[in-house]
Amino acid sequence: MNTTTFNPIRIDEEKCVRCDLCDWICPGDLIYHEEGNKQKLPVVAYPDECWYCGLCQSICPTQAIDVIFPEQMVRNTTDVTTLLGKVES
Amino acid sequence: MSDWTQLETDVLVIGGGVAGTMAAIPVLEAGYKVVICEKGKVLDHCGSIGCGVDHYLTVMDSGPEWDTPAHLIKHVPELTDYIVDMAVASRVIEEMPRIFRKIESFGVDFKDKRLGTYYRLRSFGLPGTYHINFDGTDFKKCLGERVRKGKATVLMRTMVVQLLTKDNRAYGAMAFNFRTGEWTVIRAKAVVLAAGDVNRISRNASGLAFDSWHFPYNTGDAQAMGYDAGALLANMESVEATLTPKGFSTQGLNALVSLGAYFVNKRGERFMFRYDPKGENARRAVLADAVINEYLLGNGPVYLDCRHLPQETLDHMEHTLQVDRYTLPAFYQQKGVNFREELVEISVSELSIRRSGVYFRGSGLAVDTHGETSVQALYAAGDCATVSGGIAGAAVLGHIAGEGVVARIGALHGTLPEIDASTIDAVRARARSHLDPTQGLPWKVFEDEVRMTVTDHVGVRRDDRGLRLALRTLQALAKREPELRADDLHGLMRVHEAKNVRKNAEVMAAASLARTETRTGSAHWRVDYPKPDEDHWRRFVLVERGGDGPRVSTLSTSEPLSAAFSRAVAAA
Numbered sequence: 001m002n003t004t005t006f007n008p009i010r011i012d013e014e015k016c017v018r019c020d021l022c023d024w025i026c027p028g029d030l031i032y033h034e035e036g037n038k039q040k041l042p043v044v045a046y047p048d049e050c051w052y053c054g055l056c057q058s059i060c061p062t063q064a065i066d067v068i069f070p071e072q073m074v075r076n077t078t079d080v081t082t083l084l085g086k087v088e089s
Numbered sequence: 090m091s092d093w094t095q096l097e098t099d100v101l102v103i104g105g106g107v108a109g110t111m112a113a114i115p116v117l118e119a120g121y122k123v124v125i126c127e128k129g130k131v132l133d134h135c136g137s138i139g140c141g142v143d144h145y146l147t148v149m150d151s152g153p154e155w156d157t158p159a160h161l162i163k164h165v166p167e168l169t170d171y172i173v174d175m176a177v178a179s180r181v182i183e184e185m186p187r188i189f190r191k192i193e194s195f196g197v198d199f200k201d202k203r204l205g206t207y208y209r210l211r212s213f214g215l216p217g218t219y220h221i222n223f224d225g226t227d228f229k230k231c232l233g234e235r236v237r238k239g240k241a242t243v244l245m246r247t248m249v250v251q252l253l254t255k256d257n258r259a260y261g262a263m264a265f266n267f268r269t270g271e272w273t274v275i276r277a278k279a280v281v282l283a284a285g286d287v288n289r290i291s292r293n294a295s296g297l298a299f300d301s302w303h304f305p306y307n308t309g310d311a312q313a314m315g316y317d318a319g320a321l322l323a324n325m326e327s328v329e330a331t332l333t334p335k336g337f338s339t340q341g342l343n344a345l346v347s348l349g350a351y352f353v354n355k356r357g358e359r360f361m362f363r364y365d366p367k368g369e370n371a372r373r374a375v376l377a378d379a380v381i382n383e384y385l386l387g388n389g390p391v392y393l394d395c396r397h398l399p400q401e402t403l404d405h406m407e408h409t410l411q412v413d414r415y416t417l418p419a420f421y422q423q424k425g426v427n428f429r430e431e432l433v434e435i436s437v438s439e440l441s442i443r444r445s446g447v448y449f450r451g452s453g454l455a456v457d458t459h460g461e462t463s464v465q466a467l468y469a470a471g472d473c474a475t476v477s478g479g480i481a482g483a484a485v486l487g488h489i490a491g492e493g494v495v496a497r498i499g500a501l502h503g504t505l506p507e508i509d510a511s512t513i514d515a516v517r518a519r520a521r522s523h524l525d526p527t528q529g530l531p532w533k534v535f536e537d538e539v540r541m542t543v544t545d546h547v548g549v550r551r552d553d554r555g556l557r558l559a560l561r562t563l564q565a566l567a568k569r570e571p572e573l574r575a576d577d578l579h580g581l582m583r584v585h586e587a588k589n590v591r592k593n594a595e596v597m598a599a600a601s602l603a604r605t606e607t608r609t610g611s612a613h614w615r616v617d618y619p620k621p622d623e624d625h626w627r628r629f630v631l632v633e634r635g636g637d638g639p640r641v642s643t644l645s646t647s648e649p650l651s652a653a654f655s656r657a658v659a660a661a
Contacts, residue, residue: 024130027139028299028306029246029267029579046579049299051306052337053140054415067416069337070297074424076336078294080384080436085550087616 006070008050009057011041015064018042022056022065031056093272093517095508098124098242100494101262101277103249103311105129106136107480108471109283110232111188111487112460112494117239119495124242124275126249126264128306128582133233137285137304137472138480142225143344143412145199146215146448146481149207150186155217158183164216168372169450170609171627172324176649177476178449180458181485188485195231199223212347213448214365214372220347224412228480244273248582249310251516252280252318252467255506257656259318259467263516267582272517274508278501279466279494282311282454283487286443286472287593289536289586291543293338293439298536302331302338302438306586309442311473313589315454316596321463322632323475323650324452325593326600327445327612330377330549335390335436337420341413342393342435343373345406345428350395352380353432354388374446378610381437381549392432403429439540440548442593444477445612451477455631457651459497460490463633465656466501468494475650519571523584528574532587535573538566539591547598549611556602563595564638599639600630 009031011022022042023033028049033042044050052073057065100116102109105127113123129135148158162179169178193199199221201208209218236243246268253261253276261276287309288301299305316322332342332352346352346369351359364379365371371379380391395403407429410417426433444451454462454469456476462469470490471483478485522528542562546555570588575581606622607615628643631653644653 025134027129027135027304029128029130029582048297049305049583051299051301051304052339052416052420054419055134055140058140058415059134067419069416069420069423070295072297073295073300073336074420076294076436078296078335078436080294080335080389083292083294083437083439083544083548084381084385085548085555086545087550087552087555 005047007044007047008052008068009044010066010068012064013041015062016041017062019061021059021061025055025059027051027053027055093274093513096124096242096273096275098122098275098277099498100279100281101126101275102281102283103262104136104283104285104471105132105243106283106285106471106483107138107229107232108483108487109281110236111484112281112283112468112470112491113236113241114239115488115491116494117236117241121495121498123239124244124277125236126244126247128246128248130245132236132243132245133230136229137307138225138229140415141412142228142480143409144220144222145225146219146479147189147221148182148185148219149189158185160217161219165449168214169447170621172608172629172646173450174475174650176458177456180489181449181476181478181482184485184489185481188488191488192484195235197225197228197231210347211370212343214367214370214375215448222409224409226412247273248585249314250520250585252314253508254318254464254467257319258465260505263513265520267578270578274513276505276508278498278505279468281468281470281490281494282315282473283469283471284311284473286441287312287590288441289590290442290540290594291440291548292540294436295336295338298540300338301441302333302340303441303443307472308586308589309473309593310586310589311469312453313592315462315464315467315469316592316634318464318467319634320467321455321650321653322453322596323455323629324450325442325596325632326604326630327450327452327609328440328548328597329443329445329612330440331373331438332377332380332435333438334420335434338438339414339417339420341410341417344409344413345393345395346376348402348406349398350393351397353392353394354383355390356388360388372446374609374612377437377446380435381611384437390434393428393435394432395428396430440543442597443472445609447609447612448478448482449476451475453477455650455653457649457654459493460486461493461497463654463656466497520581522571523573523575523581526574528572530569530572530574532573532575532580532584535566535569536587536590539563539594543594547594547601549614551601551613551615552617553602556598559598560595560602563591563598566591567595596632596639599641600632603630603641603643
């Protein structure tokens, strides 16, 4: 796991009730929480594999989750023509 | 080496999305046993539309001529640029009203709450207002509940990595759970492949592999496994990109366009009418094509313009914005853009292999009118099959395949082959070797190389030289697959996905090289053959596994794809 990777979700420690739902719902198998452990917060184990779908946020019973987009998404500077292929002509 | 579980069932369904659950339903109704393998954890929310969906395409047979299957069928050849399996497409369209009403009976409410009736829109150039705009947040939940009531065995967080076939007949598959590492071998009388489209195959603006318009956890697993088992694939040269708010490859833009939003270029020109007399109502493929061209002409950035729309429409847009992608309002908010009053810069998304923006022309496993592939007892439905039509296409072909399976099981005779323990051990040993920390090739690096190759040479602009280079590069990457490294069981799933992505890219490159014409604009744009060739290319490109790489052939579109199936020949 690369710990320097941008974390796509923020979990509010105060609000989180450690209920496992975000672990269950994440379609990418990214969020891990030891079932029934009321002490530990869920962990985003594979943050760079996030689809930014927000299912975790939508299912969270206490609104403890916010989805945060990285800079390269909200302020994107890619030249779109670089995505359109390299051909000779 | 025998620490794996064997399950016996009537039908194995691979993928628990819309197509897979809809295939399971008629099988369960007929009283057969079903096992579903699914990479997600909760059946009610897994698959591409686990977060919800905002439109459903259907003929309803409500009275007017345009609302009949016959009317839509008549228009399918021109909608697909004549590359379509009319036999299967017609069957799907004919079944649409029946399956639509069946889904309504599961509790899906397609009606607009304010109108009290269906809110039907014309979009993507279709010859009628076939798209129902609705709040489909619970669509998948209703299908999931139906399957659970039918008592299917559902193996969650389970990835199928190998089909079991003998003498061109499928009899099961091998799978592992990527949380526990448990292996299961499922023996079944029929197998339905419903694992979706191919994503993570090329680059996009953000450069993030999993920031994709379509579901990034769909990696062409069905197409790759079917190919390995000898199944025929078709239309794999056709790719699909969409238009997205720049930086976030999300769906949702097309819904705004069908409600009246415009595209404008950097000069403020509304350019769509230069490309299609229907303007922004043109087919999805034409929309993406036009924007690609504007960028190549130097007219970028291109923007979405909603400023002319009445408040009521803008309210409706804002209200439904999060239905297709829950986080889209948060993205606009964090970006600081108000689409009601400001232009929104748009980009071309990464590519995926699905149906190239064209309804009823799917790219994937060739199927007959019962959803059966060229391998006996192996079925396919949804975005991995050659007739694909979004959620409705997946639902209808899924249900057709389920009914096909019921008929097939009744007609099958003879016992199923015994599970060969040495095959099982070989697959498991290969998987285990990827967990060896001395392996040198991280799956992310491998996948990035695939994406770079596809973007540059098998993407929206193609030529002979580039495609040959891409094929060589992708085949050289295949030789390095034994070196792929996974850090844990989750990574082992990604390793298998990465291999599937590469295999689909190789098939796509081979098919693209064969089709020496341009068809449906940037879905297959050969800059060295820039025009459609109606005299020679009203043909399907078929790909199957050969001795040393993909074997390519073609078939006239006046025939159904099943005419190329060897099992059909054998049966005749």
